[in-house]
Amino acid sequence: MYIAHHQVPAGDTAQPKVWLENVSKQYGSVTALQPSDLKVRSGEFLTILGPSGSGKSTVLNLIAGMTNPTAGRVWIDGRDCTNVPPSKRGLGMVFQNYALMPHMSVFENVAFPLRVRRVTEAEIKRRVGEALELVRLPSVAGRKPAELSGGQQQRISIARCLVYNPAIILMDEPLGALDKKLREEMQLELKRLHVELKVTALYVTHDQEEALTMSDRIVLFNGGRIEQAGTPHELYFRPRTLFSAKFLGDSNVLSGKLQGRAQDGLVETPVGLLRSSNGNEHVGDGASVHLMVRPENVLLLPPDNKHEYANGLEAMVVDTISFGGVIKTFARLSDGSTMTVQELTRARRQAFDRGARVRLAWQAEDMLLLPAA
Amino acid sequence: MVDRETTKNSRLDFTRRQFLTTAAGAATAAVAGPLVVTPGKAQASAVVRVADDGGTLSKARERLFFKPFMERTGIEVQVHVGQHDLSKMKAMAQTDNLEYDMVLASGSIAAAATKSGLLAEIDKSKLDLSNYMVEEWNQPTWIAWQYYTAGLTYNTDTVAEDKVPRSWVDYWDSEKFPGRRGFRTSPYETLEQALLADGVPITDLYPIDMDRAFASLDKIKDKVNVWVAETSQTVQLLQQNELDFCVSYSGRVEQARANGIPVGFVYDSAISSPTAIWVMKGTPNYDASLKLMQWFLTGEPGVAWFTEFPGNGPTDRKTFEALPDDIKAKLPSFDNPSAVWVDVDWWADNLEAATVRYKTWLLS
């Protein structure tokens, strides 16, 4: 899995492109979004990630102006847009179903926002040509959308946004209708366009892999509120909650009780004493906690191996599955629960048969301390 | 499938039985001689299927004519309510599938159907026509049992009595008799009105001089407010105060008046046409049909019928004489020289040409 490591272009001090200032949304008695504060920085690629019903679509609709907030204000480019209609917000949007006008040619689709803005014909011709060049489809201008593949159609709809330089491009699961291979291609394409043009993008998805690959920052939503916000790296390696840990990547979770102070990170679990070197501000001394370790951080060792790792547990191999580049081994612990170990496939890797006794080991820094729900 | 078999069988049975009773009836008739409708047990299973056009008048005919006839003779009358225009009769004849034996309808239809060879000859030796008043309407294939009258109808609320056109000449004079005028979209009766308005004597109406009739119509064409297609609209338009004058039928107008609708009818130079009764060619119920025909021509229900529906007149002298005086007063008398009697034969020959010309004229 590729995890983006981009320089965040501007700090918190610069004026945000979009600022949802303590915004909330109620539909009757149903809370779609609890009071939340969210800033999209200029030039960044921000992903709103979350399962369906988590409030991410509400956030998108609030920014686009398709719905008004129950409380709070919506700022775009420093302008209070809370009551401004969608057509006056100067945004761009890419839809999952492309939303191209089927009766217009590709050229006319891309030209549409320019015609709305009464741009001269010569200028339209030039800018549409440029936009089509940018999405690498310069030769399809005369065709109807239905004559293009799904991936091509989505490129056109991106070109249709790029052509008028909106303040921010909103993308609502834009790759959801494409197959896996095309999706991966398009992810890189979108990333390239973002890096090249330095546009501000707000990307909505439920696909954690997509979020980790493309984003400068991810805002994870859960149950109508922000669960955690941060760089992909932070969300992956330093999840603050069990939900974050489980939603992004694979995880092994154990439960236990802190022995002594939280900062010592010593936890008594049914399978033995485990050690974490990561504190958590949300965890108090002596509290019940969850412990999480990523499968790729666990080592699979022979049972008698003397090792230097802070954590080590006896286990029995239950199953081994190869995924080509990686192998996953499922091992049963003494309390009957299962841990997953992920290794890179190597030709001379030591194999453990089903039923073999093994030792699982990992560093204290790879063991995360999470508050019990 | 089962149903169809059953029907088929019963129909076979029916025709066979029909044939036998018809033969028996004929034998009885030959012995008993013609003339009167007599009670007869022999015809207990005989049937006449009559086409009637539906509506309130049909209901009344059922009550006044058909029921007493069935009680008197034992002959069953099956009424086929609905449209029975020429095309239907022609189609029945073409497919050799008669749905009814007798028809009560306008004489012009009877004349046209005769020309198309659809009607049976009437055996006059089996009918008593000794008091029949109109020789022209005693035809080989049809006989008029009553007549109906078209004439100027007016709104009594909007037209003062001295401003009512009393003749067709008056009706054509929109200066002396101002008002919103209605004309019909059919040339039938309209051409007669046009000639009378142009001064043609009643005796010289036929054969109709179409050129003269249309020249006369030209004079009134632009003064017409509504060209009325449906007969039901004629009185309705007066009632709704859409028109001051229209052409309608005495029977309809008298009924409307009885219902309190403010309309009046000009009987002078009104134009009367026969309502005929006839028998379809190929009927299996010929004799029973003639008995019903006799019942309509001279039967006792006539007096009740013409009293209940004033405006229509009988063709039988005895029936006419038996009518109350106030009813008689509303009928064009055969002795009245101002009454106009339609020549249905002329219409049977010329309806298509006259209509095509009339519609062409309407469009120009």
Added chain:
Amino acid sequence: MYFILPLLIYMAAVFLLPLLFVLFTSVVSETSGQLTLEFFERFFTHGLYLRVLKTTLEISLIGTALTLLIAYPIAYYLAKQTPKRRSYLTLLILLPFYTSILVKAFAFMVVLGYNGVVNDAIRLVLGEDFVLPLLFNRFGVMIGVVHDMVPFMVFPIVINLLAQNSSIHKAAEIMGATRTRIFWSIIFPLSLPAVAAGSLLVIIRLMGQFVTPALLGGRTDIMMSNLISFHIKDALDWNMAAAVSIVLLLLSCLILLALTRVRGAQLFGEQPRHG
């Protein structure tokens, strides 16, 4: 394909056979039994038939255009309602279907007649002498036929509007388009196939109309069907009736063909998607 066989047999029996009979009757004289084109010749040489043909086309075309003008806003409004409200309103749209033309003609008199609501109001404002002739002329015909035909136009358009991809409208809005622009450059062009379908339904029905024009029209509002009815029922001239019918049928086919072409052009090249 065998499952449509019963339908084919049924159509052959109740549609094709009678049609062939009509065709036969239009070219074989009933009196002489000879093959002849005299009835078509009469059609094209006698002034009546061509004039009535012109009237029929005028009433059908103008009637269809007016129906569209009235029906489109209704359809647009219906498409914007909640499903529940829409089904109630649909019942209202269907009312003309359940009302006999004779009753409607009477009702129109109450509203549009000499002493109708409209003319009473006009007299009240402008004085006793002012009367607008709203019935028994071409205007009356149009009132009547539009009233008859609106449902046929409304439903195809409502279905189309409901089926339009709403994210296209949303996208246009976000791109800055006004509601007017969204309607004229997206919603309306996308609804053209339904407009064509509705117009086809209406125009073909109007070509066969005759009761409404006869009841509400003026002297010159004679339809082809009037002539067919007259030749069949009153004149018993089935040859001529058949010839008029065939001309009317061919004309309807031509219009069908023309409108299908419009629809074909509006198919937006929607071949099966590849990709």
